[in-house]
Amino acid sequence: MLQHLGQISAEAARKFGDKTALIIGNDHYSFRDVDEMAQRLAGGLADIGVQKGDIVTLYSENRLEWLISYYGVTKLGAVLNPINVMLTPDEVRYVVQDCGAKVVIASRAKAEPLIGIEAGSSVSALISFDDAPEGTKSYQELLDANHPCPATPDVDPDSLSTICYTSGTTGRPKGAMQSHRAVILNTAMTAQMHLKSSDDVIVSALPCPHVYGNVVFNSAFMYGATLNMHTTFDTGVALQSIQDHKATFFEGVPTMYMYMLEHPELASFDLSTLRCLTVGGQTMPTPKMEAVEEAFGCPLIELWGMTEMAGLGSTHPLNGLRKMGSIGVSLPYTDLRIADVEDANVTLPEGEVGELMARGPLVMMGYYNDEERTREALEPDGWLHTGDLAKMDSDGCIFVVDRKKDMIVTAGFNVYPAEIERVLAAHPQVAMSAVGAQPDSQKGEIAKAYIVLKEGETGDADEIISFCREVLAAYKVPRAVQFVADLPKTSTGKIMRRELSTLDE
Known part of the structure; x- marks a missing residue:
């Protein structure tokens, strides 16, 4: 069993060598390719002062450079702070400031709004993929400089490896600390x-x-x-x-x-x-x-x-x-x-x-x-x-x-949106559905169903409600139905129930 994240790419290169590790678009990369690039990046990061225990933020969509950064950072025994690509620049600034990141590595589109982040924060360098704009350091130049990669330090398996911030749906984001x-x-x-x-x-x-x-x-x-x-x-x-x-x-x-x-x-x-x-x-x-x-x-x-x-x-x-x-x-x-x-x-x-x-x-x-x-x-x-x-x-x-936070309380009864969604999924016209709470003057809250129909289908709200009545107790049946083109989702494709009200007509 590996002891820490900094060992992963090196051990993969040793075991699997020239076998294809990654396919991204039409490009293929071997395990050895990835580890060699991670070593070069680690050398470049060390040259600008990144060392064991420093926190490095990764802010980019899926791409080769993100993975190279992940494994390069860990080779130094530094701590990863991988963040959701959907965060706004203001949210990123909060996260970076909260965790005390020393370096931010981002795609050009994500780096540009952060130019100047060093002022008033712990950040000493903003590194950009692609053609690095003025005010950032070039990821590619760090790689091309081919600085020697320091020896990977000893790292306690129970020490901090990663700080992952939750979405902050009930307040400011929280940084969950994960050990190696x-x-x-x-x-x-x-x-x-x-x-x-x-x-x-x-x-x-x-x-x-x-x-x-x-x-x-x-x-x-x-x-x-x-x-x-x-x-x-x-x-x-x-x-x-x-x-x-x-x-x-x-x-x-x-x-x-x-x-x-x-x-x-x-x-x-x-x-x-x-x-x-x-x-x-x-x-x-x-x-x-x-x-x-x-x-x-x-x-x-x-x-x-x-x-x-x-x-x-x-x-x-x-x-x-x-x-x-x-x-x-x-x-x-x-x-x-x-x-x-x-x-x-x-x-x-x-x-x-x-x-x-x-x-x-x-x-x-x-x-x-x-x-x-x-x-x-x-x-x-x-x-x-x-x-x-x-x-x-x-x-x-x-x-x-x-x-727990999605439970709907209607007239004193607990109603679980997922239970209603499972019933709606069996309806022959329904492609996707989500259920949220709506305030009601008599019952406190009622359940409302938001439905994406299958292509070519037309929906009838009364028929949907009748369908639910056949299998659900009366208090669980949605009291309102709205047909929508799509549902609000996170970057992973998870439906965001808290955003359903933005679809209300």
């Missing part, structure tokens, strides 16, 4: 559960800064798989890549699969080399999962995780028991339990709904420079509050009901 052990162990155990090896070819458009995307690209390097990395998700391009590269894995979020199911030429693509699909980020309705498995001809493995766990916390073993609608069982070395929402010390019996809690080496070290919110999230005995409401069956399989 957490990131490496999460990647290793996920690969073990899904049986990844050097024979695999993985297609993914998951953003590298996201923990799901992080586990995907690190697993490719740790186990010698070839990663076909996409900058953004495009339905036709993804399907073509699976066919052209004879992919064995596709890794995505529910909306990606829903878009692919609706692709008019889906049946014409050769997807026969696929042996596994994974889906995470949000729960996926069982009818849609069944449709994906039928269309793609291989298992769709659901997984669950969070930033505070450096990736996954649960999934299904590829060759083991699998229950659709469940996020699987806990990863090895991870404890999961269902706690009473009023008293986290009380573990609920099987079948009862409570808060999913996690404990083990994958759990974050805390929130950076935020003791108060760390205490709110972590119990004194190490149990992490995940914020997900779930239940567990006798096999240890976990079924997520919904997010």
